[in-house]
Amino acid sequence: MAKQIKHALVIGGGVAGPVTAMALQQAGIEATVHEAYQGDAVGVGAGLGLAPNGLAALDVIGAGDLVRALGDPMQSIVLQSWNGKRLAEFGSPGRLEPTRLVMRSDLYQALYDEALRRGIRIEHGKKLVGVDEQPGAVTAKFADGTTATGDLLIGADGIRSTVRGLIDPAAPSPRYAGLQGFGSMYAAAGVVPDTGGKMYMTFGKRAFFGLQVIDGQAVWFVNLPWAEPLSQPQAVARGAERWLAELATACAGDRTPAAELIRRTDPAHLMMTGPMESMPVVPHWSRDRLVLVGDSAHAPSSSSGQGASLAIESAVELAHCLRDLPLRQALARYEALRRPRVERIIKAAERTNSNKAAGPVGRVLRDALMPIGMRLISPEKMAWQFEHRIDWASPAAA
Known part of the structure; x- marks a missing residue:
């Protein structure tokens, strides 16, 4: 068991922040969540799909059933053209549970409350403005003049991440x-x-x-x-x-x-x-004692249907690696496990967005070619997105 990391600072209190803190707690690492806004995010956001892989990642930390109770099953997605012509229908492979349609506000509230129930501290009004890095520690500096020091700082602060810019000032924008x-x-x-x-x-x-x-x-x-x-x-x-x-x-x-x-x-x-x-490829997910998780590192467009699920997966996988490996190896292993998967899904979502924004000529071509293309894509060929599982019980390999 790697004992280098005893206390982590989690920047961002949305969906990824509380999940990261709960996963770290399960790995034996204390975490405090620092949220920029004074209030909570109750009532903010529309509906989202939580895929089987996201639910499975929540199961690892004992929060899957909590979320299942919130949503309604989405057995499949039916794609149509403007005139009602069916272009395609697809869903999770039959051996897997369906994606669940959940209101983001409900998901946020459930995870926030569960983190508090588990004794995780969530501090509001803590807008990160900088860091002070010392040998063996990192100190977060907040806009209100306060600071917090830990062994690791985790940016779960979304697509406009401050932590991403601190890791790499040349990092791309959304x-x-x-x-x-x-x-x-x-x-x-x-x-x-x-x-x-x-x-x-x-x-x-x-x-x-x-x-x-x-x-x-x-x-x-x-x-x-x-x-x-x-x-x-x-x-x-x-x-x-x-x-x-x-x-x-x-x-x-x-x-x-x-x-x-x-x-x-x-x-x-x-x-x-x-x-x-969506986020273009982010070249650097970590530096020294700073690391990104969720949308700050890999935000697919909402067209992917995987944004929340990928963020939850990454939070759990990061904690898994930190549990078992020295810090430098843990961060390298975490990125190696996550980057190929998330970038493949981001590319697929970008293709979907180009179809949504198609002009008159592009729309005709899309409607003519999509049924042919979709016939070549069976649910089994898409199963890799939904079947992903994190083997928490096994040691994370270096």
């Missing part, structure tokens, strides 16, 4: 996919029938639309092509009523319930999730 994200829930009884555990996704003429109806509740989202990225605050400032009109117009020519659901949505219930982005 890449905009040309799409803005929106979503909501609507009591759809009598408007849209239950979708039978399936998520229907439509490549519309002017926007990409997703819909799943569960027990009379329609969970919908729209990816709207938009030339320049708008931050979430900028999108909010533009006004929910204005966006709903824009979204309804964008979906009006498609043979889907999109325009009707959007027109019926209360502006107060519209969720504006900001620009759809």
Whole structure:
């Protein structure tokens, strides 16, 4: 057992932060989570898919069933063209449990509460502004003038990570996919029938639309092509009523319930999730006693359906390696295990985004060629994404 790391500073209190702290605790390493915002993230974010591999990673730290209770099964995803033509249908291989549709706010709250229940300290209002590195230790410096010292500093601070820039000032910035994200829930009884555990996704003429109806509740989202990225605050400032009109117009020519659901949505219930982005390849995941986990290192676009699951996997794998190996070897092994997998998924999501933002000619080619291409991709060929498991019981190899 490697005993170099006794206390870790986890920067970021979203989804990856509490999972990282719980995994470290299970590995015998104390962790404190430092969150930049004064308040929590209850009510922030739309729905997301938690894939079988993400649930399995949560099982390693005893939190899988906690999350399963929150969501609804997504048995498969049905891809359609704007005129209702079915392009493809795919899901997890039948031997695996289905992906679960979970509201990000619910996931955050459950993991946050569980971390507190396990005795993990979460401090708010701790915006990281710099670090002071000493032999055998690292000190985090926060905007409020306070500091904290530990054996390792872990950046779980998202796609706009401060820690990433401290590790490598030349690190890339997020890449905009040309799409803005929106979503909501609507009591759809009598408007849209239950979708039978399936998520229907439509490549519309002017926007990409997703819909799943569960027990009379329609969970919908729209990816709207938009030339320049708008931050979430900028999108909010533009006004929910204005966006709903824009979204309804964008979906009006498609043979889907999109325009009707959007027109019926209360502006107060519209969720504006900001620009759809992904991270280009991040050359350096660690330096000395600094390391990245989750979106700070590998943020796939939401089109991947794997963002939260990959972040959870990486948090658990990092703790696994730190448990068994000296620090330098642990960080090298962690990156070697994770980088090929996450970069393969990021590339696949980028191809999906290019289809969502296709122009008139590209749309015709996409709709003609996608059914042919999808026939060549069986669920078994996609199983590598969902079957990934972390062997916590076995020592992490150097």
